[in-house]
Amino acid sequence: MSQKVAVLGTGKIGEALLSGMIRGGWNPSDLLVTARRPERAEELRTRYGVTPVGNPEAAKSADTLILTVKPQDMGALVEELAPHVPADRLVISGAAGITTAFLEERLPAGVPVVRVMPNTPALVDEAMSVISAGSHATAAHIETAEQIFGSVGQTLRVPESQQDACTALSGSGPAYFYYLVEAMTDAGILLGLPRDKAHDLIVQSAIGAAVMLRDSGEHPVKLRENVTSPAGTTISAIRELENHGVRAALIAALEAARDRSRELASGNGN
Ligand SMILES: NC(=O)C1=CN([C@@H]2O[C@H](COP(=O)(O)OP(=O)(O)OC[C@H]3O[C@@H](n4cnc5c(N)ncnc54)[C@H](OP(=O)(O)O)[C@@H]3O)[C@@H](O)[C@H]2O)C=CC1
Numbered sequence: 001m002s003q004k005v006a007v008l009g010t011g012k013i014g015e016a017l018l019s020g021m022i023r024g025g026w027n028p029s030d031l032l033v034t035a036r037r038p039e040r041a042e043e044l045r046t047r048y049g050v051t052p053v054g055n056p057e058a059a060k061s062a063d064t065l066i067l068t069v070k071p072q073d074m075g076a077l078v079e080e081l082a083p084h085v086p087a088d089r090l091v092i093s094g095a096a097g098i099t100t101a102f103l104e105e106r107l108p109a110g111v112p113v114v115r116v117m118p119n120t121p122a123l124v125d126e127a128m129s130v131i132s133a134g135s136h137a138t139a140a141h142i143e144t145a146e147q148i149f150g151s152v153g154q155t156l157r158v159p160e161s162q163q164d165a166c167t168a169l170s171g172s173g174p175a176y177f178y179y180l181v182e183a184m185t186d187a188g189i190l191l192g193l194p195r196d197k198a199h200d201l202i203v204q205s206a207i208g209a210a211v212m213l214r215d216s217g218e219h220p221v222k223l224r225e226n227v228t229s230p231a232g233t234t235i236s237a238i239r240e241l242e243n244h245g246v247r248a249a250l251i252a253a254l255e256a257a258r259d260r261s262r263e264l265a266s267g268n269g270n
């Protein structure tokens with residue numbers, strides 16, 4: 001018998017996951033979705049051939065529930081779901097900050113919970129998803145989460161104590177690279193290049209650098225040294241990055257993201 005999976009709160013990350021699961025071979029007839037707005041539910045049905053249902057029906061019908069609402073909406077969603085979740089359902093949360101304990105306290109006793117932090121490159125099957133087991137989750141539950149999130153990229157098991165740090169690094173990580181590309185494109189314009197050419201130069205440089213980071217087996221320091229010629233252009237730029245404290249800014253930025261993830265643990269966003 002095929003396993004049914006429901007994505008509850010199918011927004012940006014839920015849709016990225018759903019689309020990747022279908023590309024990865026999941027049958028749309030085994031996938032249920034929930035949405036707050038009827039027009040959004042209809043959009044998902046038309047686009048993917050999946051079945052929109054209400055949250056209680058998803059809890060009753062699917063073997064695995066993937067919760068992808070905002071942390072601030074998680075309390076209300078779980079309150080609505082809890083009376084309908086049988087003890088053998090696997091509940092996977094993809095929300096920043098929300099702990100497995102938060103969900104276990106609100107779901108019927110013994111329901112297995114797994115916490116996952118994916119990222120938006122799920123849309124191109126290049127996600128990084130970090131996975132942690134709650135107190136009732138078995139190896140089989142973790143494998144189910146790996147199978148689902150493995151259909152949109154790489155997965156890594158981490159202790160839950162590292163989830164907030166991983167959220168800062170890989171959950172939010174793509175945004176930092178987009179921010180850099182945006183800033184470097186502005187620099188290209190300052191240097192007199194048309195915006196579209198500056199954009200193309202930076203994007204291809206980013207792709208080349210990313211593939212080398214992944215495939216060359218070299219340390220990032222070595223890769224940077226290979227670009228940095230004596231008395232050349234790159235060291236002039238690096239000196240300015242150091243003068244402006246870019247390394248320290250990145251460390252502080254990721255620390256702030258980690259702290260915000262911890263704050264979101266309460267589920268009310270305050
Ligand atoms: N965006 C990202 O890069 C990543 C996000 N995440 C996590 O994923 C979660 C969602 O983020 P994101 O996709 O960006 O946010 P979105 O707002 O795009 O998605 C959340 C969706 O949940 C819907 N929703 C809210 N409450 C309910 C409910 N009770 N029943 C059904 N649907 C509901 C919202 O409806 P409506 O449209 O009406 O508001 C919305 O469509 C967050 O917890 C975030 O921490 C994790 C990794 C990366």
Ligand SMILES: O=C(O)[C@@H]1CCC=N1
Nearest residue numbers: 095096167171172173
């Ligand atoms: O910004 C956020 O809170 C979410 C979680 C990780 C990426 N986006």
